[in-house]
Amino acid sequence: MPTRSRINYNPSLSVEDNAKRCGVTEAAIRKYINEQGIDRRYDEQVKRYNAVKIYLQSHKEAKPSEVVKALKMSLNTVKKYMAMESVPVKPNTDKVSKVNLSKLSAPIKTVDKDQTAILSGILRLYCDNAPTFDCDLTTSVGGFYNFGIPRPVHLFDKYPVSEDVRPLEDAESLPDGCFNSIVIDLPFTVEGCLTEKSLDSIMLNRFSSFRTNEELYATNSKMIELAYRLLTPKGILVMKTQDYWKQGRQEWVAHYVINEAYKLGFELLDQFLLIAKTKLLKPAYRQLCARKMHSYFLVFRKI
Numbered sequence: 001m002p003t004r005s006r007i008n009y010n011p012s013l014s015v016e017d018n019a020k021r022c023g024v025t026e027a028a029i030r031k032y033i034n035e036q037g038i039d040r041r042y043d044e045q046v047k048r049y050n051a052v053k054i055y056l057q058s059h060k061e062a063k064p065s066e067v068v069k070a071l072k073m074s075l076n077t078v079k080k081y082m083a084m085e086s087v088p089v090k091p092n093t094d095k096v097s098k099v100n101l102s103k104l105s106a107p108i109k110t111v112d113k114d115q116t117a118i119l120s121g122i123l124r125l126y127c128d129n130a131p132t133f134d135c136d137l138t139t140s141v142g143g144f145y146n147f148g149i150p151r152p153v154h155l156f157d158k159y160p161v162s163e164d165v166r167p168l169e170d171a172e173s174l175p176d177g178c179f180n181s182i183v184i185d186l187p188f189t190v191e192g193c194l195t196e197k198s199l200d201s202i203m204l205n206r207f208s209s210f211r212t213n214e215e216l217y218a219t220n221s222k223m224i225e226l227a228y229r230l231l232t233p234k235g236i237l238v239m240k241t242q243d244y245w246k247q248g249r250q251e252w253v254a255h256y257v258i259n260e261a262y263k264l265g266f267e268l269l270d271q272f273l274l275i276a277k278t279k280l281l282k283p284a285y286r287q288l289c290a291r292k293m294h295s296y297f298l299v300f301r302k303i
Helices: 015-022 026-036 040-058 064-071 075-083 115-126 168-172 202-207 213-230 253-264
Strands: 154-157 179-185 231-241 244-246 249-251 266-275 294-302
Touching: 015 026, 040 064, 040 075, 064 075, 115 231, 115 266, 115 294, 154 168, 168 213, 179 213, 213 231, 213 253, 231 253, 231 266, 253 266, 253 294
Parallel strands: 179 231
Antiparallel strands: 231 294, 244 249, 266 294
16 A cells, blocks of 8 residues: 555654654554554553653653653653563563564574664663663664664764754763763765765765775774763673775775774674665676675674
8 A cells, every 4th residue: 555655653653753754644654553453552661661761861860750740751650660670561462562672582683684673682682671772973864763762862973964963073072981882873885886876875865975995994993982982881882884895895894893992992792793685786797706785783892
């Protein structure tokens, strides 16, 4: 159905906000929810739980009455979620949850086609099952937070595209040891390795690219240094990156990132592979190396 194809449902948003985001009516969103068998009631519980936990991350000494006022929830609701140590258990029904964080009993895999599943696994394993990360230094349009993971309180980007995202310069002026967890997702392409067709792609117009290899590597180093300074001891850095091929040479960006992190004093805790669902670049007439069809989520801890 044409209406369904236009809907990119976000479980962390209200029906009204989903309708505005997708450019459809609220009735169309409700119809989609019914047709897909989405457990909206459970997803709302997770949404409220996440809101409480995220507020407490930046207001550690907050009393229930303060949380009630800030989040506009009832006192009983706030107390219930403040007392919970993990996401509410999903009822045993035929309806499905669109919140990926609900899969708490599922094994965490190193390879996945769903980046929300990877990020959820990282939060479970290395961030004390926090609902989201403390800080995102490269937020862009917030693609990490479209399917259940709440947007962090502290959002930055070199080119902010929404009001809740601050310029990266603001992060550079913060004091040391501000955050327990940071996410970085830099562009992974260089203009010189792109075809005319790929330069016009939607993805590249949105996220941009680097002008040279040197700029790509220098920016990666700078961002790792910034994250190291802003993290508390034992803080977690999650860095998404990808290798690529340019003018007959393979660029091993992930290896470079790992080596730079080691030099600063990070230890590599884990690495995840996100399998590409679509091809970004036009196939070469003569293939000279294996096509890069995956990206990495590298998980570091500050020693």
